[in-house]
Amino acid sequence: MNNTQRLHAIMHYEKYDRMPLVVFGFWNETLEKWANEGHITHDDAKAWGDGNATDHKINQMLGFDFNWGGGIGFNGFLSPTFKPETIKVLPDGSEIHRDSMGLITKIKPGVVSIPAHVGTTMTGREAWEEEYLPKLRFFPERVDKDRIRREYERLKGEDHPIYLHLGSLYGNVRNMVGVEELSYLAADDEELYEEIVDTVDSLCYECVKEAMKLGLKFDYGHFWEDICFKTGPLLRPSVFGRLTGKWYKRITDEMRAHGTDIISLDCDGKIDELVPIWLENGVNTMFPIEVGTWNASIAPWREKYGPAIKGVGGMDKRVFSKDFKAVDAEIERLKPLIDLGGYIPCPDHRIAPDAEWDNVRYYCDRFRQEFGG
Numbered sequence: 395m396n397n398t399q400r401l402h403a404i405m406h407y408e409k410y411d412r413m414p415l416v417v418f419g420f421w422n423e424t425l426e427k428w429a430n431e432g433h434i435t436h437d438d439a440k441a442w443g444d445g446n447a448t449d450h451k452i453n454q455m456l457g458f459d460f461n462w463g464g465g466i467g468f469n470g471f472l473s474p475t476f477k478p479e480t481i482k483v484l485p486d487g488s489e490i491h492r493d494s495m496g497l498i499t500k501i502k503p504g505v506v507s508i509p510a511h512v513g514t515t516m517t518g519r520e521a522w523e524e525e526y527l528p529k530l531r532f533f534p535e536r537v538d539k540d541r542i543r544r545e546y547e548r549l550k551g552e553d554h555p556i557y558l559h560l561g562s563l564y565g566n567v568r569n570m571v572g573v574e575e576l577s578y579l580a581a582d583d584e585e586l587y588e589e590i591v592d593t594v595d596s597l598c599y600e601c602v603k604e605a606m607k608l609g610l611k612f613d614y615g616h617f618w619e620d621i622c623f624k625t626g627p628l629l630r631p632s633v634f635g636r637l638t639g640k641w642y643k644r645i646t647d648e649m650r651a652h653g654t655d656i657i658s659l660d661c662d663g664k665i666d667e668l669v670p671i672w673l674e675n676g677v678n679t680m681f682p683i684e685v686g687t688w689n690a691s692i693a694p695w696r697e698k699y700g701p702a703i704k705g706v707g708g709m710d711k712r713v714f715s716k717d718f719k720a721v722d723a724e725i726e727r728l729k730p731l732i733d734l735g736g737y738i739p740c741p742d743h744r745i746a747p748d749a750e751w752d753n754v755r756y757y758c759d760r761f762r763q764e765f766g767g
Contacts (some may be wrong), residue, residue, distance in 0.1 A: 395410060395411045395412075396553050397414050397459050397460055397553045397554065397555055398429075398553070398554075398555045398556075398564045398613055398698045400412065400413075400414050401414065401555045401600065401613060401614070401738070402613070402656075403657070404703050404735070404736065404737070404738055405656050405679070405700060405736055407735045407740075411766060412762070412765060413732060413738065413739070413761070413765035413766060414459040414460065415457060415458045415459045415634065415758055415761055415762065416458065416459065416460060416461075416462050416706060416736065416738050416739070416740040416747070417453060417456075417458040417462070417740060417741055418461060418462050418463050418584075418682055418707075418740055418741060418743060418744055418745075419442075419444050419449065419461055419464075419744050419745070420442065420452075420709065420744055420745045421744050421745065421746055421747055422439070423444075423747040424739045424745055424746060424747045424749055425438070425442055425452075425589060426439050426746050428580070428751050430712065431751065433455075434452060434455070438451065438452060442622060444461055444463040444464045445463065445464020445465060445549065445554065445661070446464070447548075447552075449461050449464060450552050450554070451464075452629045453595055455623035456751075456754050456755055456758055457755060457757075457758025457759060457761075457762070459553070459736065460480065460552075460554045460555060460741055461554075461555070461707075462658075462681060462682075462706055462707075463505060463620070463660075464549070464554060465541050465548075465549075465556065465557035465558065465616055466545045466546060466556065466557070466558055466612075467538040467558070467559035468536055468537040468538070468542075468561075468596045468601045468602075468604070468605055468689060469537075469538075469601070470536065470559075470561040470562075470597055470601045471530070471561070471562070471566050471570075471594070471597070472491050472494070472495065472496075472526070472529040472530065472570070472605055473529055473530075473536065473628070474529060475494035475495070475529070476492060476493070476494050476495065476496045476515065477492030478492060478493055478523050479491070479492050481498065484500075485504045486502075486503075487502075488501060488503065489501045490512065491509070492515065493509075493568045494524065495569045495727055496514060496515035496516060496526070496570060496593070497511055497513075497514050497515070497569065497570070497572055497710065498511070498512050498513035498514060498515070499511055499512060500512050501607045504602070506622070509573050510695075511573070511574075513572070513574050514570075514571055514572040516570060516572075517577065517656075518583070518586075519583070519586050522586060522589075522590065523556075526590075527593065530593050530594060530597055532596075532597050532600040532601065534604055534606070535669060535693065536597075536601055537601055537605045538762070539605075539607075539608055542605065542608060542610070543608065543610075543619025544676075546610055555613040555614065556610075556612055556613050557612055557613060557614045557615060557616045557658070558602070558605055558612040558615050558616070558649075558654075559615075559616050559617075559642065559651070560598060560602055560616060560657075561597075561601065561602070561617065561618075561645075562594075562598070562617060562618045562619055562646055563594065563595045563598060563617065563619070563638045563641050564591065564619055564629075564634065564637075564638055564641060565618055565619040565620045565621050565661075566594060567590055567591055567737050568620075568621060568628065571590070573628055573750055575763060576629075577628075577629070580629070580633065582676075587636060588687040589594045591637045591638065592637075592641075594636060594702075595637075596641070596643035598641070599644050599645050599648070602615075602645050602648050602649070603648060606648060606649075606652045609743075610661055611652070611653055611654070612649070612652075612654045613654070613656065613731075614654060614656035614657065614658050614679070615645075615646070615649045615654055615657045615658065616657075616658045616659070616681075617642075617657075617658070617659040617660065617677065618659075618660045618661075619660065619661040620660070620661055620662050620663075620666055621634075621668075622661055622663030622665050623662075623663045623664070624663055624664055624665055624686060624687055624688055626663075626664050626666070626667055627663075627665075627667055627668055631667045631668055631671060634661075634668060634671060637669040638671075638675075639674065639675045642671075642672065642675035642676055642677060643675040643676055645676075646675065646676025646677060647676065649676075650676070651708035655675055655678075656678070656679055656683050656704070657677045657678055657679060658677075658679040658706065659677045659679070659680060660681050660682065660683065661673055661680075661681075661754040662682070662684055662743070663684065664688050664690065664696075665680065665684075665690075669695060669699070669703070670699075673699060673703060678702060678703060678704055679704040679705060679706060680692070680695070680703065680704070680705045680706075680707070681705065681707045681740070682706070682707035682708070682741075682742045682743050682744045683705050683706075683742060684739060684743060685706035685708060685709075685710040685712075685742050690708065690742075691708055691731065691733060692704075692705040692731055692734065692737045693730075695728055695733065696734050696736075696737075701735070701736055703736075703737075704736040704737065705736070705739045706737070706738070706739045706740050707740045707742050708728075708731065708737075708739060708740070708742055708743075709724065709728060709740055709741050709742055710727075710742060711726055711741035711742055711743065711745055711749070713757070714741075714745060714746075714748070714749035714753045714754050715746070715748035715749055715753070716753070717753070718753065718756050721753055721756050721757045721760060722760065724757075725757075725760050725761065725764055729764070730731050732765065739761075762766060
């Protein structure tokens, strides 16, 4: 069997020869560290990207089969984006910066985490109609068909299951407006709030329809959201379902009409309250199932929703900073989850800079010993 056949067999509860080793890429700082240690070259550290040729090379060196995040997308959001600019430099060297989404952030020197959000360009209806709406119109060229064909053939040649990125129905809206501002907008101007979500979601739908005109068979579709934190969603589930449910359904129906019935969604945090909304509207594979501080797992979801729910992720990547004994314990923890079927372990987010190369290699070796290959 190849990796594509394994993916389909596992997700459809059929027999397979071995469990594939799946990863979700690396922090750039992780690759820089490994390059300094001599495990990879500095050129490879700089060239890496989800699903590209360098990603394939590094994954082979470690023992992974493929990157769940290595798929094919379209231009389904702001076009053109805002031109990033520095608005102000503060006495401590921090910069007030406008990013490509129009968010205004504070960037501190030497800090590599997410910048502090301090404002937004999306200040109301006038800003929406002048600054944003023209950037969210659909046009066929948003779907670069020639590039998609080239990437499709390359990934196919690397034994890499191929997904179509289906866009973001709320996460990009959050990135564009800001968490706090979006919360106020929902209360202060419900009409504008709903118009923004509908505009973004309609654009994703039109892009998916355009992409499917290529006649290519994608192994899975994949959404990105990131709209939860460690205690739950960033908005009321009832509102989320009312605004986005119909768009998820339209997009997932479009994919199924073209033979793709594995629909994955990337959302960090505690997603439990949103899971039933996604399931009802055609999303059936949760990712990355962050172990984190809330011990996310496919097991309680399977108990509640049955085989309809599938998952990729849920492997505690923190063991990569420890030792072989910790890796062995994590392998044992994964065994009953794999036995459930419809589930593929994957580090529960990008491999962080505290990961030791030898621990990751050991994990891949032990995984193959235990789960075939």
